[in-house]
Amino acid sequence: MTSTARLRRTLAAALVAGALTAAAAAVPATAAASSPVAARASHGEDARLAYQKSVAVQVLKGVFEQGDTKVVDRYVRSDYIQHNPQAPDGKEPLKNLAQTFPQQFPDAKYDVKRVISEGDLVVVHSNLVFTPGTRGFAVFDIFRVQGGKLAEHWDTGQEVPETTVNGNDMFSTLSRPRTEQPGDRRFTAYNKKLVTKAFDELLVRKDLSAIDRYWNTEYPQHSPFVPNGAEGVKTGLGGYFNQFPQLTVTRKRVVAEGDLVAVHAHYVNAPGERGQAVVDLFRVRNGKIVEHWDVTQNVPETSANDNTMF
Numbered sequence: 323m324t325s326t327a328r329l330r331r332t333l334a335a336a337l338v339a340g341a342l343t344a345a346a347a348a349v350p351a352t353a354a355a356s357s358p359v360a361a362r363a364s365h366g367e368d369a370r371l372a373y374q375k376s377v378a379v380q381v382l383k384g385v386f387e388q389g390d391t392k393v394v395d396r397y398v399r400s401d402y403i404q405h406n407p408q409a410p411d412g413k414e415p416l417k418n419l420a421q422t423f424p425q426q427f428p429d430a431k432y433d434v435k436r437v438i439s440e441g442d443l444v445v446v447h448s449n450l451v452f453t454p455g456t457r458g459f460a461v462f463d464i465f466r467v468q469g470g471k472l473a474e475h476w477d478t479g480q481e482v483p484e485t486t487v488n489g490n491d492m493f494s495t496l497s498r499p500r501t502e503q504p505g506d507r508r509f510t511a512y513n514k515k516l517v518t519k520a521f522d523e524l525l526v527r528k529d530l531s532a533i534d535r536y537w538n539t540e541y542p543q544h545s546p547f548v549p550n551g552a553e554g555v556k557t558g559l560g561g562y563f564n565q566f567p568q569l570t571v572t573r574k575r576v577v578a579e580g581d582l583v584a585v586h587a588h589y590v591n592a593p594g595e596r597g598q599a600v601v602d603l604f605r606v607r608n609g610k611i612v613e614h615w616d617v618t619q620n621v622p623e624t625s626a627n628d629n630t631m632f
Contacts, residue, residue, distance in 0.1 A: 368507070371439040371579070374467045378444040379434055381416075381472060382463065386432040386450065389424035391417045403466075403474040405632070407625035427452045435493045436502040436603075438579035440510065442467050445577045445584045447603060447615065449482070449493055457482035460492045460617045462601035464577070464586060476586065476631065478599045478619040486546040488554065496542035497605055497613040504580030505607075513606040514578035520611060521585050521602070525571045528563050530556055538610040545616045566591040574632045581606050588632055589618075596621040599631040 377397045384393030398413040409415050424430065433449040444465045451458030459479045466474035482492055495502055520536035523529045537552040548558035563569065572588045583604045590597035598618050605613040621631055 364507075373470070374439045374442075374444050374465075375437045375446075377467065377470070377472065378446050378463065378465045379437060382432050382434070382446060382448070385416060385420040386423055386430055389420050391420045394420060397471050399468065399471045399473045402472065403629060404627050405474070405476040405629050407622045407627070407631060410626045411629070429454050431458075436504070436582065438504050438577060438582050438584065440514075440577050440579055443575065443577045445601070445603075447493070450479070457484070460615075462584070462586075462603070462617045464575070464584075464601070476599075478601050478617040478631075480617045480619060483546050486544075487548060488543045488546075488550045490542060490544050490550070492544050492546065492615060492617075494544070495605075495613065497540075497607065504582045507580050509606075510578050510580055513581055514576060514583050516606060516609065517578070517583035517585065517604050517611065518573075518576050520604075521573060521576075521587075524559070525587070526573065528569070530560055530563075536611055538607070538612045541611070542613045544614060568592050586632070588621075596623065 380393055381397050384390035394413050394417045398416060400413055402411060402413045402416065404411050404415070409419075430453070431449075431451045433451065434446055435449060436447045438445050444463075444467060446461075446463040446465075448461045448463070449458050450461050458481075460482055461477060461479045464476040465472045468474075480492075486492075490496065516536065520532055523532035523535075533552050533555050537555060539552050541551050541555065543550045543554055545558075548554055568591075570590045572590075573585060574588060575586045577584045577586075583606060585602045585604070587600050587602070588597055589600050598620055600616060600618045603615040604611050619631075625631075
């Protein structure tokens with residue numbers, strides 16, 4: 323081997339080693355750790371989360387599309403706790419809904435867009451369309467799973483408007499990669515911590531400078547009344563904070579999987595108001611928040627259950 327060839331091979335090896343070192347450094351320590359035991363545990367966790375997501379989707383589609391009461395018996399606990407203000411506790415009201423809703427809306431579709439799960443919680447983002455040709459509702463359902471069955475449910479629903487300020491619909495994925503599936507679960511904890519911190523600084527403490535720290539400049543926005551981009555967030559929220567100086571935002575729960583992080587919160591514009599139940603869904607890539615979807619619902623004066631929406 324000539325000295326030139328040896329030099330080229332040495333340089334190539336150094337470049338590969340450097341690239342691998344840089345890649346490893348970019349991964350949080352918890353994500354980089356690996357062992358046969360950890361791998362088996364990870365596969366078991368993957369299966370458990372996949373099961374929870376499957377159960378949630380089966381129940382939603384079974385009730386709203388298929389009129390299937392058996393899916394409720396199979397996957398919903400008898401002591402089911404309901405936070406939807408229009409529904410009483412227990413699985414029997416859900417079975418009644420399965421019997422009546424498809425009769426009234428035989429062509430209804432519960433079009434599931436994305437599903438994430440962490441711990442015992444599942445978040446389902448969907449477009450519920452009662453009648454073909456209509457825009458329907460954007461819906462977030464949150465389920466708590468216990469013993470393999472749905473034990474508790476929160477949701478928010480918002481009518482899909484004809485137009486949006488940003489020109490985007492309320493459901494598509496515009497950041498890359500363009501997939502509705504959550505990213506690598508090894509980054510779940512990192513992304514959850516980042517979004518929780520960003521949410522608290524921006525919305526709880528109303529610090530607009532948080533946008534510069536945590537948001538990507540190019541930021542597709544799916545909230546119908548907020549412009550695209552980090553500057554759009556500043557403009558939209560800056561006006562909101564000025565309009566409602568006594569706004570309080572109380573974070574209730576955060577659910578994350580991979581690059582998707584959902585925050586369920588109670589927004590109250592002024593003291594004495596009932597406020598809104600809001601689910602914000604953020605996508606994180608390379609340490610920045612790159613995309614956002616949300617659904618907002620006013621908290622009603624009365625409810626069919628005593629559990630509040632939170």
